Amino acid sequence: MMGDWLSPLTVEEIKAICLTLNITLSNAVCKSRLKLVEFLENVDSDKRAELEGLRDQKKLTKRGSSKRKRAEASTTGDTTKRAKPGTSDEQSPTFGTQELVKAVPKPRFMQLPSAKEIHDRCVEFLDALSPHAVAEVVCASCTRLHWQSESTIVSIDSIPHSNHLHPVWNPHPAHVLMDGMLLETKGIQCNNTKGASVHLCGECLHHLSSNKLPPFTLLNKMWIGPVPEVLSQLTMLEQLLLTPVYPQCFVYKLHPKSGSTGDPTREQSGLRGNVTSFLMNTDEVVEMLKGAKMPRPASILASVLAITYVGVGQLPINWLKLMFCVRHRAVLEALAWLIQNNKYFLGYVIDEEVVTSLPEDNVPVEIIASIRQETQMDILEKESDACVPGSLMTEVVVGKDKMGMGFNKVRMDWNTFNYATV
Structure with a gap:
């Protein structure tokens, strides 16, 4: 430059x-x-x-x-100190x-623009839409995705102040070190002629150039290790079946993003909504979950998760398959890995009877039975309005306790966890 x-x-x-x-x-x-x-x-x-x-x-x-x-100073013999600009009456020509x-x-x-200008603008327009312009790369220091145009390729031998990327204490057995540095392998490029190089985002490169530890670098207590494939592919319901403790329950409210299309493939990608978590009676949950067998039975799902669909017409269950599907084989493989590798699962044994009772690849009947539907679409518009204290506040009734809450009146029964929007 x-x-x-x-x-x-x-x-x-x-x-x-x-x-x-x-x-x-x-x-x-x-x-x-x-x-x-x-x-x-x-x-x-x-x-x-x-x-x-x-x-x-x-x-x-x-x-x-x-x-x-x-020349004027030498002719007049003037040896006085030169005045600052703007203080004398006679200004020098500028x-x-x-x-x-x-x-x-x-x-x-x-x-009219020339032919060359038209050609240059067309080239710039095509370059702005090219795959290279929208390509993303992984920063080898912080593992975050960045635009390739906003990242810098640096030779691994030329990383400034690379000592900030070296583990101070004994490295973890799962650490992947490159020249002694803890880097994300997805952000490393290997070239037979030029050697290895890394992608560094602007923030990490700025901190390293200033001899500072990048705040989001893996070495700054941001490393959690690679997530095993058997765990990364679990759905929300499958994770709940493998959870030892349930401190909270979840309420999903879903509605079409821009009106019903009738096309399940488009509707699934167009669903939107929010998830609300509530504290649970932990003592009763612990009493219910006594024992050292896993996974949890599917009947527990209706007690810790509820779904409300806002829309007109019957909701096809296959629309929810990608989000609330349970696969007994995936649950079994994940549980076997956890018992072998996670110290908190060492005391558990696999309940073959429960595993067999789980769906092969479908939404559990317990979830289907607990789905509630709200056909009044105008409540979505009310929730999008600005919140004015005192004018849109209603109440939530949870057992015998009452608390203020905006927009909708929610009534919940903790025994059966029935959820309905009034």
């Missing part, structure tokens, strides 16, 4: 020239001189030549002014913004 190739032009003079040359400057570019200069490095060659010519013209003007001042604007030939009004 070049230095400040527009010096000695001021920022105001550069903006005035860009205005005359029809160069559009965004607010982000105008925030600093460095960004402005970097942006103008990539303009058309004709406009860049205009900028360089005006830059050289100002350099000559300043050099001539300095020579005149030295190359101001107005002179810059006048020096640039103004284009004719409504002048």
Whole structure:
């Protein structure tokens, strides 16, 4: 990257020239001189030549002014201290913004763009829509996804202050170290000719260049290790069947994103809503879950999870399959892995009878029986309104306790966990 190739032009003079040359400057570019200069490095060659010519013209003007001042001082023998700019009555000639604007030939009004300009704009448009422009890469330091254009490829030997990426204590057995650094393997590129290189996001690279520990780097207590495939593929219901303790219950409220389409494939991807969690009576839950067998029976699902569908017409169950499906084989494989690798599951044994009773690949009947449907679509519009304290507040009745809550009146029975919107 070049230095400040527009010096000695001021920022105001550069903006005035860009205005005359029809160069559009965004607010982000105008925030600093460095960004402005970097942006103008990539303009058309004709406009860049205009900028360089005006830059050289100002350099000559300043050099001539300095020579005149030295000649006058040597002739008069004046050895007094030079006054600061703006304090004397006679100002030295300057190359101001107005002179810059006048020096640039103004284009004719409504002048048609040239063939080269049309070609350049088409190339820029296609580049902005290309797969490379929207490609994402993983930062090897923080493992977050970033646009490839906002990331930097750095040779693994040239990472600044790489000591911040070296584990201080004994590394975990599952750590994957690259030259002693804890890095995400998905952010590493291997080249037979140039060696290994890594993708670094702007934030991590800035902190490393400043000799600081990046806040989201894996080494800053952000490493949890790779999630086993048998656990990452579990659905919400399958996770609940393998949970030793249920401190909360969940209420799902789903509705079509933009009206019912009648197409299950589109409706499934268009469902939206919210999940509300409530504290449970832990003592009763512990009493109910006594024993050392896993997984939990499917009947427990109706006590810890409820679904309300807001919409007109009967809800096809297959629409909920991707979200609330249970697969007994996936549950069995995940439970076997947990008993073998997780110390909190060492005391549990697999209940073959419960595993056999789970669906092979379907929504459990306990969940289907507990689904509630609300046909009044206007309640969705009410929830989208602004909340004004005192005007839209209703109450939630939970057993014998009452608490304030906005928009809808929710009535819940903790014995059967029936959920209905009134």
